[in-house]
Amino acid sequence: MERIRYLASQKAAVIFTKSSCCMCHSIKALFYDLGASPAIHELDQDENGREMELALRGLGCNPTVPCVFIGGQFVGSTKDVISHHVDGSLKQLLINAKAIWF
Template sequence: MEMVRELASKKAAVIFTKSSCCMCHSIKALFYELGASPTVHELDQDANGREIEWALRSLGCNPAVPAVFIGGQFVGSAKDVISLHLDGSLKQMLINAKAIWF
């Protein structure tokens, strides 16, 4: 769990994904469209991927990926991020965390 907290707090926007996950790809594309350059951790290509995945599940991520952190805070999975985007608050969260500037 400490590893997840440390990785999530290093950058304004952090996404834990798997390279074969279509929802992970969609969330990354959404962030790029909004002008953010999130740090992406591909768990299936990380030596500690399985350990990180279990830590994400203990945070309530089910499925474990994509798991999004903004400003070091856990935002949620794809469903949560899409909901925030649709109500307009995702962009403001990214601005507040200095992941994008306007």
């Protein structure tokens, strides 16, 4: 869990993903479309990926990927991110964390 918190705090927007996950690809594309350049951590390509995945599940991220942190704070998985995007708060979260500028 400490590694997750450390990685999540290193950049304004952080996404934990798996390289073969289509929803992960969609969330990354959404962030890029909004002008953010998130840190991407591919769990299936990290030697500690399985342990990190279990830690993400412990945070309540189910399914475990994609798992998004903005400003070091846990935002959630796909449905949470999409909900924030639909209600307009995702962009404001990214602005507040200085992941994008407007």
